[in-house]
Amino acid sequence: MNFNKLHKLIFVFLINTSGYYAQNLDSLWKVYNDVNQYDTNRLKAIDKIGFSLQRSNPDSAIKIASLQLNFAQKVNQKKYQGWAYNGLGNAYFNQDNYSKALQFYLKSLKICEELNDKKGLAYTYNNIGLLHNSQLNPKKALSYFNKSLQIRQKLNDKLGQASCFKNMGMAYNNLNDFTRAIEYYELAIKLYTEFNDEFGLASCYNNIGNVYLKQLKCKEAIEYFYKPLKNKNSTIDKKTKTACYINLGICYNILGDYNKSLQYTEMALELSKEIDSIDKMRFAYQGLADLYAKTNNYKKAYFNHVEFKKLTDSIFNLENSKQFNDLKNNFEVEKKAAELKLKTDAENEKLKAIALEEKKQQQIIIYGVTIVLIIVVIFSFFLYKRFKITDEQRKIIELKNKETEIQKKVIEKKHEEIIASIRYAKRIQDALLTPQTYIERNIKRLRKS
Numbered sequence: 001m002n003f004n005k006l007h008k009l010i011f012v013f014l015i016n017t018s019g020y021y022a023q024n025l026d027s028l029w030k031v032y033n034d035v036n037q038y039d040t041n042r043l044k045a046i047d048k049i050g051f052s053l054q055r056s057n058p059d060s061a062i063k064i065a066s067l068q069l070n071f072a073q074k075v076n077q078k079k080y081q082g083w084a085y086n087g088l089g090n091a092y093f094n095q096d097n098y099s100k101a102l103q104f105y106l107k108s109l110k111i112c113e114e115l116n117d118k119k120g121l122a123y124t125y126n127n128i129g130l131l132h133n134s135q136l137n138p139k140k141a142l143s144y145f146n147k148s149l150q151i152r153q154k155l156n157d158k159l160g161q162a163s164c165f166k167n168m169g170m171a172y173n174n175l176n177d178f179t180r181a182i183e184y185y186e187l188a189i190k191l192y193t194e195f196n197d198e199f200g201l202a203s204c205y206n207n208i209g210n211v212y213l214k215q216l217k218c219k220e221a222i223e224y225f226y227k228p229l230k231n232k233n234s235t236i237d238k239k240t241k242t243a244c245y246i247n248l249g250i251c252y253n254i255l256g257d258y259n260k261s262l263q264y265t266e267m268a269l270e271l272s273k274e275i276d277s278i279d280k281m282r283f284a285y286q287g288l289a290d291l292y293a294k295t296n297n298y299k300k301a302y303f304n305h306v307e308f309k310k311l312t313d314s315i316f317n318l319e320n321s322k323q324f325n326d327l328k329n330n331f332e333v334e335k336k337a338a339e340l341k342l343k344t345d346a347e348n349e350k351l352k353a354i355a356l357e358e359k360k361q362q363q364i365i366i367y368g369v370t371i372v373l374i375i376v377v378i379f380s381f382f383l384y385k386r387f388k389i390t391d392e393q394r395k396i397i398e399l400k401n402k403e404t405e406i407q408k409k410v411i412e413k414k415h416e417e418i419i420a421s422i423r424y425a426k427r428i429q430d431a432l433l434t435p436q437t438y439i440e441r442n443i444k445r446l447r448k449s
Contacts, residue, residue: 025049043072043080047087054090055237056275061091082111082120089127093134094239096278102131122151122160129167134279138174145171159200162191166204173211181211202228202240209247218251225251242271242280249287253294261291282311 031037031045050064065087072080089104105128112120129144145168152160169184185204192200209224225244249265252258265287272280285308292301 025052039071039075039077040080043068043075043077043083046071047080047083050084050087050091054087055094055239058091058094058276061094062088065091078111079115079117079120082108082115082117082124085111086120086124086127093127093131095276096134098131098134102128105131118151118155119157122148122155122157125151126160126163126167129171133167133171133174136174138171141171141174142168158191159195159197162188162195162197162200165191166200166207169204169211170207173207173214176214178211178215182208185211199237199240206240206244206247209244213247213251216254218254222248222251238271238275239277239280242268242275242277242284245271246280246283246287249284249291253287253291258291258295261287265291278311278314282308285311 028045028049032042032049034042037045046064046068050061050068053061053064065084068087069081069084072078072084085104085108089101089108092098092104093101105124108120109124109128111117112124125144125148129141129148131141132138132144133141145164149161149164149168152164165184165188169181169188172178172181172184185208189201189204192204205224205227209221212218212221212224225247228240228244245264245268249261249263249268252261252264265284269281269284269288272284285304289301289304289308292298292304
């Protein structure tokens with residue numbers, strides 16, 4: 001689709017939309033077309049436009065989301081590519097093309113996981129849960145709603161939590177656990193009331209009516225089906241309004257008020273054709289077939305039953321179910337393979353890190369031993385030098401000791417020679433001189449005389 005045709009399509013939608021909402025969409029369209037705006041601002045603007053069209057005009061929403069995806073790819077904004085895939089998934093979901101919707105949801109989920117986009121993950125888990133619930137697999141749906149709820153509680157996203165509570169209520173209703181279904185709807189209503197979210201409230205009221213209808217409590221159910229329709233200023237969308245009409249038709253059929261039943265069921269069929277909702281059309285045809293059978297108009301009953309069967313087969317035929325399951329299984333296989341690869345890569349990285357650490361330790365040991373050896377060699381060198389010096393000093397000392405010993409012996413010999421000379425001189429002296437005793441005796445004698 002070229003740009004001018006798309007612009008005209010949006011323009012027509014704006015004309016058919018009243019008040020502030022239309023003005024807001026028009027301003028968003030201007031932001032997207034303003035090339036002076038940041039790419040992210042333009043992408044946010046077109047995402048909001050696509051979101052506003054998803055339920056009321058899914059064909060246009062697909063074209064807008066495709067435009068958004070192309071632009072996001074062009075400016076390499078991966079996060080907004082994920083948003084565009086989600087938008088495409090929602091649009092196809094509202095066309096009851098579940099296998100196509102799942103295909104785009106899984107693409108979005110892959111990008112959200114790569115970028116660790118928590119908000120995107122919560123939104124996508126919630127959407128995949130809705131798909132499983134529509135495929136009559138409420139237990140699987142609950143597992144996805146719980147995943148979404150846990151993330152939204154961590155992000156303190158109260159409106160997101162309300163959406164999860166509402167959807168969990170639908171899943172429990174499909175499981176015929178009516179008490180828990182009502183409990184979750186009431187949790188959702190409390191949060192929607194806090195934020196004055198009329199669309200969320202309308203959806204919850206219709207769903208609570210379904211819980212009572214399943215229990216054949218038609219009067220209570222009618223009270224809730226009328227609630228979204230009473231407020232003329234309500235922002236209730238056509239898909240929710242169609243659901244209310246279908247349910248009112250069923251209730252009045254059960255109560256035996258066939259005129260009112262026919263009135264609301266025909267209104268539902270007309271509106272479902274307008275929004276091109278195969279799922280809502282088939283329920284309207286089913287309601288008409290049952291109604292005409294009860295009023296004995298078997299020709300019309302047969303015609304409407306055939307239409308119901310045709311549309312049911314288009315949604316739940318084996319080929320669609322196979323495509324849905326194949327997409328889901330392929331994604332799970334790819335995811336497990338990716339997780340295994342991540343685990344293997346992590347183990348390899350761990351082994352590499354251990355090997356690197358061991359190599360570092362070995363290098364440290366080698367460096368340590370080398371340093372020790374160098375120190376030992378240097379120390380040995382210094383010891384050797386010291387030993388050489390000590391040995392030389394010892395030799396010098398020994399030499400000096402020998403010289404001293406020799407000198408000592410020379411001195412002793414000379415001393416002996418001197419002593420001998422003295423003794424010899426003394427003997428000569430003694431031989432030459434008169435003895436002392438003789439002199440003393442003669443002196444005494446002379447004194448006496």
